[in-house]
Amino acid sequence: MTNTQIITTEVRNFTSLRSYPSYITFEHVGKLPTCVDQKFEKNLILEESKIFYPKIDKLEAYFSSEYESLRFGAAQFCGFLHDTIAVEHSIVIPAIRDLYKLPFHIPVQPIEDLFKLITDEGHHAAQALSFINIIKQHFDLEICENGDKLPLFLRRLEKQKSELSSDLDKSLFTMIIGIVTETRISKELGQFTNNEYIISAVRENCSSHQHDETIHASQFRALGEWSWSQFDDEQKELAAELYAKTTIARSLPDISRIAFYMSQVTSYSRERCDKIVNKIFTPDVIREEMLIAARPTIFFLRKLGVLDFKVAREIFTKAGVTV
Ligand SMILES: [Fe+2]
Ligand SMILES: [Fe+2]
Numbered sequence: 001m002t003n004t005q006i007i008t009t010e011v012r013n014f015t016s017l018r019s020y021p022s023y024i025t026f027e028h029v030g031k032l033p034t035c036v037d038q039k040f041e042k043n044l045i046l047e048e049s050k051i052f053y054p055k056i057d058k059l060e061a062y063f064s065s066e067y068e069s070l071r072f073g074a075a076q077f078c079g080f081l082h083d084t085i086a087v088e089h090s091i092v093i094p095a096i097r098d099l100y101k102l103p104f105h106i107p108v109q110p111i112e113d114l115f116k117l118i119t120d121e122g123h124h125a126a127q128a129l130s131f132i133n134i135i136k137q138h139f140d141l142e143i144c145e146n147g148d149k150l151p152l153f154l155r156r157l158e159k160q161k162s163e164l165s166s167d168l169d170k171s172l173f174t175m176i177i178g179i180v181t182e183t184r185i186s187k188e189l190g191q192f193t194n195n196e197y198i199i200s201a202v203r204e205n206c207s208s209h210q211h212d213e214t215i216h217a218s219q220f221r222a223l224g225e226w227s228w229s230q231f232d233d234e235q236k237e238l239a240a241e242l243y244a245k246t247t248i249a250r251s252l253p254d255i256s257r258i259a260f261y262m263s264q265v266t267s268y269s270r271e272r273c274d275k276i277v278n279k280i281f282t283p284d285v286i287r288e289e290m291l292i293a294a295r296p297t298i299f300f301l302r303k304l305g306v307l308d309f310k311v312a313r314e315i316f317t318k319a320g321v322t323v
Contacts, residue, residue, distance in 0.1 A: 025219070035123035084125065152256070192206040248319045
């Protein structure tokens with residue numbers, strides 16, 4: 001490479017980096033990612049009156065003992081960990097892996113920094129799996145029904161992706177679901193870490209994940225802002241539609257899984273549990289749950305300008321979300 005070429009490359013990188021949104025890394029904040037510690041749960045320590053998962057008040061009346069309620073919460077938490085594995089392996093890691101397929105330029109440094117996050121996400125999935133196995137064994141639980149290993153939200157997202165015809169649109173979809181996920185995961189973990197009624201081992205597990213996600217959220221927000229600034233009008237229109245659709249798909253609760261877990265821990269039949277759960281989770285309740293889960297992403301989308309697009313507003317309005 002000649003001197004002129006080196007200077008040209010450096011100037012280009014500097015120009016791009018100058019306008020790429022700022023973000024934090026572990027190095028910036030003087031911390032190490034949790035994968036360095038390789039901390040895995042070895043034992044399950046239960047604590048008197050403490051629970052695994054925030055209770056669904058209306059369901060509690062159907063449990064015949066505190067143990068049934070505790071076991072149901074343990075199953076719910078395993079479901080959350082199972083979703084975490086799917087999020088890491090099937091959403092966030094592919095979003096980083098496929099950055100090179102995107103139809104716009106991303107400066108070198110942010111790509112290198114995003115690549116480093118893959119190690120963290122692999123570790124979170126490994127931590128989730130080992131914790132699931134301990135809880136599952138202790139309470140003798142099945143985590144998936146009918147051998148269905150894919151969480152509902154992932155099945156919904158895969159269907160949406162399969163409806164896109166071009167590889168370019170699919171690559172945008174892969175990036176967008178990564179951004180949607182990483183702008184909300186810290187909030188999801190907060191429902192455990194901020195709740196003093198939750199078992200310490202559960203809070204610690206979620207807290208170590210949350211430690212890393214602060215950095216991830218910052219980097220994915222920057223990617224979201226940068227990509228939006230690079231899109232042409234047509235790409236913005238498509239991205240607005242995908243952001244709205246995937247935010248809803250990611251946020252709808254899995255009612256069927258709640259009934260499945262209830263049928264495992266009570267003497268009620270699966271059909272009876274379905275009826276009970278469907279009666280509690282009315283369309284209004286489901287909409288409310290979805291809104292709570294989607295709120296951090298909607299906040300981000302509003303700031304980005306996505307909600308200025310009619311297509312996005314219409315999708316949210318149709319789902320009962322006022323934006
Ligand atoms: Fe993670
Ligand atoms: Fe992450």
